[in-house]
Amino acid sequence: MTIVPYRRSVGHNAAISAIGRRRTRDRQTAVMLAGPGILLLFILFILPAIAVFAIAATDWQLGAKSFSFVGLRNFELLWQDADFWHSMINTLAFVSVCVPVTVGLGLIVALLIEAESGFRAFYRAVHFLPFMATMAAAAIAWESLLHPTIGLLNQILRSFGVQDTNWLRDENTVLPVLGAIFVWKNLGYAMLLFLAGLKTIPSDLYDAAEVDGADGPLSRLATVTLPLLGPIAMFALVVVALRAFEVFDIIKVLTQGGPGKASEMLLYTLYVESFEYLRTGYGAAVSVVFLLIVIGLTLLQVFVLDKRVHYQ
Amino acid sequence: MARHLLLLSSAALLLGPLVWMVSLSLKPPGEIFRASFSLLPEQWYAAENYMRALTVAPLPRFLSNGVIVCLTILLCQILICAPIAYALAKLQFRGRDAIFALVLVGLLLPHQVLALPLFVLCWKLGILDSYAALVLPFIVSPFGIFLFRQFFKSTSDDLMHAARLDGYSELGIVFQIMLPLARPAVIAFSILSITSHWNDLFWPLIAIRTEELMPPALGVITFRNEEAGSDYGPLMAGAAIILAPLLIAFLAAQRWFVEGLMLGSTK
Numbered sequence: 248m249t250i251v252p253y254r255r256s257v258g259h260n261a262a263i264s265a266i267g268r269r270r271t272r273d274r275q276t277a278v279m280l281a282g283p284g285i286l287l288l289f290i291l292f293i294l295p296a297i298a299v300f301a302i303a304a305t306d307w308q309l310g311a312k313s314f315s316f317v318g319l320r321n322f323e324l325l326w327q328d329a330d331f332w333h334s335m336i337n338t339l340a341f342v343s344v345c346v347p348v349t350v351g352l353g354l355i356v357a358l359l360i361e362a363e364s365g366f367r368a369f370y371r372a373v374h375f376l377p378f379m380a381t382m383a384a385a386a387i388a389w390e391s392l393l394h395p396t397i398g399l400l401n402q403i404l405r406s407f408g409v410q411d412t413n414w415l416r417d418e419n420t421v422l423p424v425l426g427a428i429f430v431w432k433n434l435g436y437a438m439l440l441f442l443a444g445l446k447t448i449p450s451d452l453y454d455a456a457e458v459d460g461a462d463g464p465l466s467r468l469a470t471v472t473l474p475l476l477g478p479i480a481m482f483a484l485v486v487v488a489l490r491a492f493e494v495f496d497i498i499k500v501l502t503q504g505g506p507g508k509a510s511e512m513l514l515y516t517l518y519v520e521s522f523e524y525l526r527t528g529y530g531a532a533v534s535v536v537f538l539l540i541v542i543g544l545t546l547l548q549v550f551v552l553d554k555r556v557h558y559q
Numbered sequence: 560m561a562r563h564l565l566l567l568s569s570a571a572l573l574l575g576p577l578v579w580m581v582s583l584s585l586k587p588p589g590e591i592f593r594a595s596f597s598l599l600p601e602q603w604y605a606a607e608n609y610m611r612a613l614t615v616a617p618l619p620r621f622l623s624n625g626v627i628v629c630l631t632i633l634l635c636q637i638l639i640c641a642p643i644a645y646a647l648a649k650l651q652f653r654g655r656d657a658i659f660a661l662v663l664v665g666l667l668l669p670h671q672v673l674a675l676p677l678f679v680l681c682w683k684l685g686i687l688d689s690y691a692a693l694v695l696p697f698i699v700s701p702f703g704i705f706l707f708r709q710f711f712k713s714t715s716d717d718l719m720h721a722a723r724l725d726g727y728s729e730l731g732i733v734f735q736i737m738l739p740l741a742r743p744a745v746i747a748f749s750i751l752s753i754t755s756h757w758n759d760l761f762w763p764l765i766a767i768r769t770e771e772l773m774p775p776a777l778g779v780i781t782f783r784n785e786e787a788g789s790d791y792g793p794l795m796a797g798a799a800i801i802l803a804p805l806l807i808a809f810l811a812a813q814r815w816f817v818e819g820l821m822l823g824s825t826k
Binding site for chain 2: 273277279280281284285287288290292293294296298299352356360363365368370372373374375376378379380381383384385387389391392397399403435436439440493499500514518521522531534535537542545
């Protein structure tokens with residue numbers, strides 16, 4: 248009778264030590280497999296991220312031998328810097344106009360494509376093509392299109408008797424033109440998100456809506472399609488907003504932030520301060536601001552939108 | 560009918576800039592500067608423009624730099640990310656959650672923010688202005704780890720145990736069993752990685768000075784600034800040559816591209 252608990256305890260101990268052995272072996276394997284990569288992740292992502300905050304607290308200039316810690320001085324300078332605010336306001340204006348336009352047009356195109364079955368693949372491919380274009384090269388094409396004398400746009404306007412505009416050198420037109428290029432590139436991306444979303448709407452919902460009296464295409468759109476696309480629309484807004492905050496290539500290629508500072512935006516300011524003016528500490532402070540905006544948007548996407556927008 | 564009309568006109572607007580670029584690349588200078596508008600040239604000048612673009616700047620060199628850099632980055636990413644993803648998905652060890660949290664933090668960081676410290680790192684290593692500088696910052700991808708982990712998690716543990724009994728090493732399990740099973744993820748990730756590095760201008764602009772080392776995006780703007788200037792025919796031909804490979808690849812393998820890029824949006 249006493250043997251039973253004894254045996255059980257032997258088995259128990261063996262099981263525990265088997266789990267222990269497995270743990271130890273898994274641990275060794277994990278260190279071998281993941282160790283080098285994790286080290287690289289540290290060196291290439293985590294430490295640089297920390298370093299940006301550290302550099303932002305110094306007056307270091309790239310190449311200088313010495314520097315001193317200045318605390319939040321760079322952020323104070325940033326706060327008082329009219330040029331920085333100009334860049335910030337440009338960015339916010341750009342984002343707040345281009346993002347809804349891109350997502351709205353993307354939605355319309357997606358709805359039109361899905362409305363009937365003809366030529367779906369063709370329309371999808373054509374509308375998505377600009378998103379695949381290497382922006383630096385596409386910007387050169389845009390530049391020739393917008394050229395004051397030989398550009399297609401002015402040629403067309405001229406035939407309607409409109410006077411020539413130097414689109415990229417006029418501070419009133421430069422931001423709208425860059426915005427149009429952004430929409431041109433990203434519309435297909437928003438469209439693709441919506442096309443994927445439309446596929447997930449079960450067709451019996453449309454039947455149910457028809458029973459309830461929503462039998463025209465427009466009332467079906469209003470009662471079923473649009474409400475169900477809500478989560479995708481919010482997702483698309485955030486993803487496209489992230490892309491809008493990261494606009495850089497077209498500014499670098501087409502305007503260099505000009506004329507004056509009329510088309511400077513956050514990432515371009517970051518680049519110029521850090522790598523052209525070599526005001527490293529100041530550039531790092533701009534990086535921190537940029538990082539906080541991007542992280543804020545991403546967390547919004549992950550935590551708030553994921554939970555609230557579904558099944559509203 | 561209205562659908563076709565609307566979609567055809569939006570398609571025309573979207574293709575407009577690219578069509579205009581090709582149109583200019585076919586024309587002689589005289590026709591480019593003529594006030595009247597026509598899509599096709601009266602006198603075909605394509606051969607001259609494209610030859611000029613190819614001889615004046617090392618465009619093929621830019622493209623092959625792009626291929627070399629993108630493939631090296633992709634190879635490193637897969638070799639480094641897959642074992643980490645396997646460890647996170649299939650092994651039991653203390654600190655696993657902490658490491659996964661670290662990967663998620665990496666996922667949050669926009670790469671442009673890291674450019675300054677990475678520039679200093681490459682400078683200290685003495686690799687600025689080399690292929691190594693173009694490749695190094697990207698050899699580990701938090702998104703790759705994240706994606707592969709998701710796929711590896713969905714495979715059965717029995718498979719792993721059976722492979723161990725069959726004498727596979729742990730690395731063998733990762734690369735000969737897990738990775739082939741996660742093929743859709745590998746393809747999607749490859750497309751995402753290649754397109755983003757092929758198109759990247761920001762980092763090459765910082766890291767590269769020598770023209771012979773420039774990837775396509777940086778090469779084409781150097782070509783514009785230094786060589787072609789306002790010589791629009793060859794300039795447009797050059798832009799078209801740089802744009803063509805990715806656009807053709809997309810049209811040839813649309814389904815894969817769409818899946819890859821959609822996966823990327825969940826990043």
